[in-house]
Amino acid sequence: MQHHKKSAKQAVIENYAALVRRVTPKSKVGQGCLRSFWVGGAICVLGQAIADFGINYLGLTASSASTFASMSLVFITALLTGIGIFDRIARYAGAGTVVPISGFANAMVSPAMEFKPEGWVLGTGARMFTIAGPVLVYGIASSVIVGILYYFIQW
């Protein structure tokens, strides 16, 4: 009896989920991917251009040029976020702005601005990492694991 009752409730929930799926408008997958593709590609091209500029005109090594490009993209993102343009681009581009380093920078800059009314320490200082913190946690932790494994097995 108890079992029967439970499955009846489950059936109601499943039927409702099907109704919701039918009524909810679908995302435009093709359009979304195309926009992400060209904006994301363009951001990478900009990164390459900055790196080449660093190598050719600033005398940077290839690896410093790559760091220089990342930092420049972070700076551009911070500026565009500050003047309220980045979210407009992101609304159009979706993952095109999320996946490049610009997405990481925006994830730090936007809460830093947003939570200023809560104070410089617990607002801006602490909340800066609400979205970007997990990226650092999982990125750094997994790199440490890789380093330790490499120490022992040196593949």
Added chain:
Amino acid sequence: MLLYLKVFLVGGLFCAIGELLILKTKLTAARILVVYITAGVLLSALGLYGPVVRFASAGATVPLTGFGHALAQGAISGVQENGLLGAFTGGISATAGGIAAAVFFGFLAAICFKPRPKDF
């Protein structure tokens, strides 16, 4: 010029895959960032990401997988230079520029700007 085409195509592809993941799975943008960086670390450690970087340069280093690649390669070369200690210092040293820039410019933006409502 060919390099720039490769940068565009590979970088674009990373982003299009990200969009597909956002639209087709329950992953939010914040989770995509975590997935990408961890995937970058993993692929780099397995030696699969290096060739992509050599092929497409910024097309592979600008997406967050490239951030993961830099972390992993930093940890590996850290171990080569400093032993076990390098496993801890290598990753962050290699990516310090990007992280410090994000912290510093984020703080600067908080000083200079105010968030405004989305009026679109």
Added chain:
Amino acid sequence: MPQHRQGKQTIIFQNAPSIISSAAVVGPKEGRGPHGNGFDLVLDDPLFQQESYEQAEHTIFQEACTRCIEKTGMQKEAVQAMLGGDLLNQIMAASLSARELSIPFLGLYGACSTMAESLLLGSILVDGGYASPVICAAGSHFCTAERQYRFPLEYGNQRTPAAQWTVTGAGACLLAENTKGIAHITSATIGRVVDLGIRDPNNMGAAMAPAAADTLIAHFKDTNTAPKDYDKIITGDLGLVGSGILKELMDKNHLSLFEQKYMDCGLCIFDPADDVHAGGSGCGCSASLLSAYILPQLSSGKWKKVLFMATGALLSTTTSQQGETIPGVAHAVILEGG
């Protein structure tokens, strides 16, 4: 059976309390909408000359209450009770307004169902002879809801097609003992909390629609009425997805004529040219449109009897992150002209 009760969930007000005044204050985007002329004040700036959006939300709430009372020529000291709430954590916009107005205050939380909840409870106070006049109010703010429930304003994310846009605005109504007013509240149905397993906080219409259907069916059954007995059946903020689902659920229950009588505040508060995806949401949505559009239709005699039902999705970011499903609730009040 208590004497003022009818059926399982419905209350009949013997003395039919009157709404004697109402006011609504909204943001610029709402002001651009089809009912923009009906609002008492449309702000140019969602910050309302304040330091933070939370302060702005509180000021909007307070302004709606103040204007609602002023319209009657009464002093705020004459108001005997204030019932209201908003979407801020610990309903701070309502609490701060109550601090400034210093009217005896009962804070309410019903998410976006708060306007109907406050009218329902306010009517009980007035009808029972416990207080009169009573002010009932609800409000919300896009910018505070975003930072509390979603992301920072400048964070670049895409909204899903089912996502709704929180209304910046507040509405207030002053209730008094039966007199010649804008409208009377003749009965009300208290909603049950219904949850059909929706987990997606970006699809609140789907989370609330079953509760809306539940309350509507209970009301029709308790009062032995049908959609044909109402000039309009109005929901708060089901939006595109939620109202689509509600129509299907009503169809399944053989409630004919429902679709012709049906209107959703969330679907008609914004200009369709403003890309708001599935429509408006938030306590301020039904609260401000009640004052700007629904009550004027009743006072002009265009509508005689209206079922006003605000719907709320009872979620918090904590329970949502813990994987809890989103319960919905809906309360209905019956408004009759004159």
